[in-house]
Amino acid sequence: MANLVLIGFMGSGKTTIGFRLARALKRKFIDTDSEIERLTGLTITRIFIKHGERRFRSEEELMVQKVVAGGNAIIATGGGVVLNPDNVRRLKENGIVIWLKADSREVANRIGRSRNRPMLRPRPDLDKIRQMLAAREKYYRDAADMVIDTKDKNHDQIVAEILKQI
Numbered sequence: 684m685a686n687l688v689l690i691g692f693m694g695s696g697k698t699t700i701g702f703r704l705a706r707a708l709k710r711k712f713i714d715t716d717s718e719i720e721r722l723t724g725l726t727i728t729r730i731f732i733k734h735g736e737r738r739f740r741s742e743e744e745l746m747v748q749k750v751v752a753g754g755n756a757i758i759a760t761g762g763g764v765v766l767n768p769d770n771v772r773r774l775k776e777n778g779i780v781i782w783l784k785a786d787s788r789e790v791a792n793r794i795g796r797s798r799n800r801p802m803l804r805p806r807p808d809l810d811k812i813r814q815m816l817a818a819r820e821k822y823y824r825d826a827a828d829m830v831i832d833t834k835d836k837n838h839d840q841i842v843a844e845i846l847k848q849i
């Protein structure tokens with residue numbers, strides 16, 4: 684069976700929704716960032732600080748190759764996974780790609796003062812989030828087989844909508 688792959692900006696709910704979807708469908712849940720942390724023994728933030736974004740992106744590409752292979756999983760990705768066309772191709776070849784669409788205010792609310800978002804260092808701010816969202820929106824749109832607007836919806840509603848559409 685095809686993987687279900689969640690894409691979207693930081694704070695769009697990929698990990699939480701992915702976990703719940705996996706529970707509802709009794710399928711395996713994989714979070715690429717957590718897998719990278721497990722494999723390297725470093726947090727994502729440490730990887731950025733110690734080795735730089737380039738290194739993180741190459742770990743991410745290797746992880747995408749690895750996790751798509753098994754099929755039948757629910758995969759939550761990092762917010763920048765779509766910037767690499769090879770990732771997009773591999774995710775789409777092996778699964779249904781679902782974009783959890785969130786606007787900048789929701790993202791800012793959800794990630795609050797998170798320190799574990801190296802792309803938003805030193806701290807998340809609305810202007811930076813707006814800028815990055817605008818630059819990335821077309822990548823999410825192009826990669827997506829399905830778009831779920833998360834605005835004003837709780838987790839249960841988002842999961843229900845995905846289950847209805849797959």
Ligand code: S3P
Binds near residue numbers: 691727799800
């Ligand atoms: C990133 C998003 C993060 C993580 C890394 C880079 C990005 O994942 O992969 O910090 O470029 O948007 P989340 O979307 O789970 O925060």
